[in-house]
Amino acid sequence: MIIVAFLPVLILLAVFIALSLLIKKSSRFGFARGKTGLWMLIGYSVLLVGSTIVFLVLPIGSTELRGQENDRDAEQKSQQFYEAVHEGKVDDMEEWRIHEWSFPFNDEQIVLQVLENDVNGVNIFVEHTDELTETVEAFYYQTPLTVNGYEVEEKYMPAVVLGATTLSIYPGETLNLKYKMFGTEFPFRLFGEENGYAWGRTTVSHWNGSALYIRVPEGLDVVADQNAYTEVNPS
Amino acid sequence: MSLIEVQTSEIVKKQIGYKWKSYTGVFTSLVVIQLLGLLFSLNGSGSMGSGRTGYDVNITYYTADIVVGFTIFWGFLTAFLLTTKAYREDDFAFVTNRKTSTLSTIAFLFVLCVIGAVTALLSSFTLKLFAYFILPGEEMLLTQGVGNGSAWLLGMVATILIIFLFSSLGYLAGMIVQLNKMLVIILPVVVIGLMILLYRGGFPVQVYFFEFFFEESNAWLFTLKTLSATTIFYALAVLVSNRLEVKQ
Numbered sequence: 001m002i003i004v005a006f007l008p009v010l011i012l013l014a015v016f017i018a019l020s021l022l023i024k025k026s027s028r029f030g031f032a033r034g035k036t037g038l039w040m041l042i043g044y045s046v047l048l049v050g051s052t053i054v055f056l057v058l059p060i061g062s063t064e065l066r067g068q069e070n071d072r073d074a075e076q077k078s079q080q081f082y083e084a085v086h087e088g089k090v091d092d093m094e095e096w097r098i099h100e101w102s103f104p105f106n107d108e109q110i111v112l113q114v115l116e117n118d119v120n121g122v123n124i125f126v127e128h129t130d131e132l133t134e135t136v137e138a139f140y141y142q143t144p145l146t147v148n149g150y151e152v153e154e155k156y157m158p159a160v161v162l163g164a165t166t167l168s169i170y171p172g173e174t175l176n177l178k179y180k181m182f183g184t185e186f187p188f189r190l191f192g193e194e195n196g197y198a199w200g201r202t203t204v205s206h207w208n209g210s211a212l213y214i215r216v217p218e219g220l221d222v223v224a225d226q227n228a229y230t231e232v233n234p235s
Numbered sequence: 236m237s238l239i240e241v242q243t244s245e246i247v248k249k250q251i252g253y254k255w256k257s258y259t260g261v262f263t264s265l266v267v268i269q270l271l272g273l274l275f276s277l278n279g280s281g282s283m284g285s286g287r288t289g290y291d292v293n294i295t296y297y298t299a300d301i302v303v304g305f306t307i308f309w310g311f312l313t314a315f316l317l318t319t320k321a322y323r324e325d326d327f328a329f330v331t332n333r334k335t336s337t338l339s340t341i342a343f344l345f346v347l348c349v350i351g352a353v354t355a356l357l358s359s360f361t362l363k364l365f366a367y368f369i370l371p372g373e374e375m376l377l378t379q380g381v382g383n384g385s386a387w388l389l390g391m392v393a394t395i396l397i398i399f400l401f402s403s404l405g406y407l408a409g410m411i412v413q414l415n416k417m418l419v420i421i422l423p424v425v426v427i428g429l430m431i432l433l434y435r436g437g438f439p440v441q442v443y444f445f446e447f448f449f450e451e452s453n454a455w456l457f458t459l460k461t462l463s464a465t466t467i468f469y470a471l472a473v474l475v476s477n478r479l480e481v482k483q
Contacts, residue, residue: 016312037266038262041266054364055367145290157289174289175289175290180366180367181295181297182296186300187303187391187393188387210288210289
């Protein structure tokens, strides 16, 4: 373990010694002599220029501008979404619906059980409506999650299960997303709006908004922990 | 006394040509250090993970920052080693004096810094290409462009200036060490010791140094700062070299 801790120092030391040997004129090391160095540089330059051409030909463009536009769009959508969900405008939220559940239920009281872990909490909204009889409906909505302007296609979803008199909401499986980001070198970031050393806005550019919207028949008594849900009264 | 008048610029030019042909070890070391930097960069220059409801997002960044850093170190070390006796004596194969010898070395170092900067920045494409085709496990590729051509040129100039600045530091350190071989140990001890002492006294000089140069967002001011500092370091090196005896 001690060796591992000192590994960076050892590597740097090895680099230092190797460089000194390569550059030092009195060195007997073969690479430092003749035209080997020049040919190595020529070969290396050809490799670099070749990779540059191939990279520029590949369909990987800069996404920054598109990203910023998408971010603004996503921010606006998120705001609209929260306004709609608080006002119970279900029709306005249609584009963000991920999943829906429908359960037959004819009791007078329903217990809402929310099993959350630390990270996967979900905002729950309950609406009493006379449009439903002996049925409980649940809808899961989610606005897009964007990473540097790209919309993430994978959608998270909680699990909703109805027992005898209990509607249980379980956290869904966390989605592990891994990305490669091709950034710019620090001299290019020196003169930007943000100063170079911070990675800035290269991470998740917009987190998603989400809500579980439950519709229950008028008169059905909902029993739950305090602050477990928000009651919605669409006007 | 010769009747042929020799121009300084001609001698400097000839000496640069000579150095280009005979100091090929610097190119080998440049290629080796950049390849090493590329190897280290394959693990990513950094990564960021964050999570919220239902998502755990991990982004690995690929940039040639490590290669650029290694090249800066190479610039320092190359300049340092070019001050050694073996290299300096080479110039006496030509009609020379200390002025032309120093001028040609500085000019040669500048050429090396340009090559180092260009190859370091181009290596980012090689790294990204490698990450694109070979590195497994990630789901998606994202790119952050440099911007327009002028931004790229500005970054290139900044890289050259940074490497040249550190090469001037290396040259100064090398000249100081040539005064007395014991200084090869004493100089780093004094410099690092002073930095630690000043840091403890609430004056982190190394932090101020980096802030002074690398937190300058105005390109003109950055150029002015780096060029001024480079000139001062090279001038100091010349002053030190004047204290060396002829052919020492």
